[in-house]
Amino acid sequence: MRLLVVGGSDAGIAAALRAREIDPSVEVTVALADTYPNYSICGLPYFLAGDVPDWLSLAHRSVQELRGAGLELLLEHTARAIDPAAKRVTLTDGAAHEVAVAYDRLVVATGAAPIRPPIEGLDLPGVHVLHTMADSFALNESIGGRGAGSALIVGAGYIGLEMAEALTTRGLEVTVVEQFPEVLPTVDTELGGTVRTELMAHGVEVLTGFRVEAVGREDGALHVKGDSGLERSVDLVLVVVGVKPDSVLAGAAGVEIGVKGAIRVNRRMETNLPDVFAAGDCAETYHRILHAPSYLPLGTTAHKQGRVAGENAAGGSRLFEGSLGTQVVKVFELAAARSGLRDDEARAAGLDPLTVGSVAFDHKAYYPGAQELHIRLTGDRMTGRLLGAQIVGHTDAQVAKRIDIPAVAMFHELTVDGLNDLDLSYAPPFGSPWDAVQLAAQAWTIQWPGNALNLPRAEELEARVAGGRGSGA
């Protein structure tokens, strides 16, 4: 059985390795457009910050390791067309020669491409996006080689904030511009405000509610203009406003396209075409709470989808169990994490959410170094079910693995109060007898009418069902 994988990043390599792992007789070929298979795109900001001196160390696995695992790698091979009837993919190699590769099963893992917002002057020298190793080298040249002293970052999402830290670490004066009212719009504004404070404490200029409209070159500098009178002159502009699925190749071959332009897949990661799978940032993501396709391009998800696609392509039968959009970002000394739905997202999905914010120490306050964690839990008023969690706190406060507690709980459809039943670890230097997420659950539960025995809970719920979901207390 010949498995062809188009794309050599997280999803593609995970698919290739898993297929070989469960059936070593599968012949696996991976074609990728550049020469950087299995590189950690998430590591680019740390390479650019100087935290990672050698960019070669960004590879999850070397070319030798991948070949050692039995993968045939076609480097610098860009896929041009899929012929699903002939089961063949046409590619061009580095010398522009055309190559045809036949397959029995195909995994499309073409990833995503940076969104280019409608800003004039994006093609000027010194204006960058950040998605590939090549982007990274170009940006590094702008910072170091040309000695940039100041930078403006368009977009205050994950990459924007990581790059704000990275460029500050490299000694640049950094301005971040975000069109939403607060930075890190993936979390509630209350928590985004904490992140803004951290950015400002490290000298980053934060401009929210502004839209950048044009970049021009004047007197050797880049001149940035936006609405509401925004004007800044800087040496470097970085545009990081998100990504869109790279589904052109698949779409041209008749693969059905779904949410936000991503390749439509079922939970086996199959497309509508026989023997054609898709995985990673080019594909839809089954959302575990919404039970519906969504678009959540994350490295973790790409690995999992790739693994499922590879297993099924090799003859297995596994479902992708879904994403909760669990994610975390480091911003200087803060970690900001979320999993599941925010209040507004739950409401938009037709649920009746209750969101309660609370503050708890990461470990017993009497033990030195205790840090405040700002936690927001969203639960369903009707059922008490946990729908979402957000945590912001110090990088020493185990925020990343603490968000995994509600993440695993939501994976299993636990209620908010059910968090209090979980047997979590505790020692005074690391936690509390009730972990901070359990204290947050108790804060939520106190505000939830279903908690109190002396309220007519059953009748109240009936009344709400009769009155529709929106009538909750």
Add this chain to the structure above:
Amino acid sequence: MRLLVVGGSDAGIAAALRAREIDPSVEVTVALADTYPNYSICGLPYFLAGDVPDWLSLAHRSVQELRGAGLELLLEHTARAIDPAAKRVTLTDGAAHEVAVAYDRLVVATGAAPIRPPIEGLDLPGVHVLHTMADSFALNESIGGRGAGSALIVGAGYIGLEMAEALTTRGLEVTVVEQFPEVLPTVDTELGGTVRTELMAHGVEVLTGFRVEAVGREDGALHVKGDSGLERSVDLVLVVVGVKPDSVLAGAAGVEIGVKGAIRVNRRMETNLPDVFAAGDCAETYHRILHAPSYLPLGTTAHKQGRVAGENAAGGSRLFEGSLGTQVVKVFELAAARSGLRDDEARAAGLDPLTVGSVAFDHKAYYPGAQELHIRLTGDRMTGRLLGAQIVGHTDAQVAKRIDIPAVAMFHELTVDGLNDLDLSYAPPFGSPWDAVQLAAQAWTIQWPGNALNLPRAEELEARVAGGRGSGA
């Protein structure tokens, strides 16, 4: 409704607070033998280390806060007898006056007492146990007031190792003696060996496989003798070999006693006597994997059992969802954690476990400060179900909250390979696209016959069922 709680530590206070929370009309009285309600016993080593300068800060809540929550506190009231027919408890107060308190519902939360092993001379001055605030003050006096320069600790469990660190921090020469072959016998010896190395690197003398037999006083020092020629002269001896349930009061009143002398309870935390509940270290613990009563005295469990007992005593209906024995300990720069069953425990329970050890970095190796995590996962060969997890690694490596990932997974009966489906957070400074516990799960899965498609999995399982559980590969 009058609720009486006997015991003012974790379980008792949790019961009292929860009863008031869900029904503020309940009159709650808490009787305790000393004057330290709601103190963090787990914090004693950190007070003794000097990390917690003020012992008052060890209180989870002050007397004022507890009274503010509507609890009537009877300090220095020792319960002497329960009359279940008359629904009355007889106590003696600090002045030895007898007091009778009537109840409608009773929660027994009398906790545990330190085990006193058969060692001669345990009553000598300078020989200590550590369980109460009074023990703590006495030990502190021996260390500081009398200027001890050396200490021998009998028992290398959690408290023993925390105290080895504490006394080292206080400048004492410390010897730890453990009768088992390795320190921290709650984890596998492979991981215990890592902890031993850490102890020795900090100057602690570690003697395993020795049994202490006698302590005598000679020339102003304590002379410790054991088997195999063990002899040491020290200024201070600390005996911390575990605890046993304090179930005498309940037993005398006709309450049924179960596992290891603990009060028998059902999952509502009810004893065999009407309206008498028990919770915490005096009571049995329903084990979530074994589906059977066990004895697992842990502060986390005490809080949860107390909360369930208080809720039910106030008229609610909640089950204690069980313990996995999840725990973590800090030993100098190491954290050692476990949850669920070890291989030998699973085997003793009639299961057919497979345990696989692996090593993974806590976060991407290219980001500075990556630490090795030593992980051991135990799964059921028959079903693939996750049965246990152990992690040892640096205190900066989020070990405590990382063990919570398998803990929450086991709570929901996930398989080992199912860990790979969990949507966990990732950023290069905090983790990997596959978290370390997922990489450990992959290492386990590769060794599990159920993983490979090209093995006759279904037939093999049938054959195993036919041949009995012990015949697994």
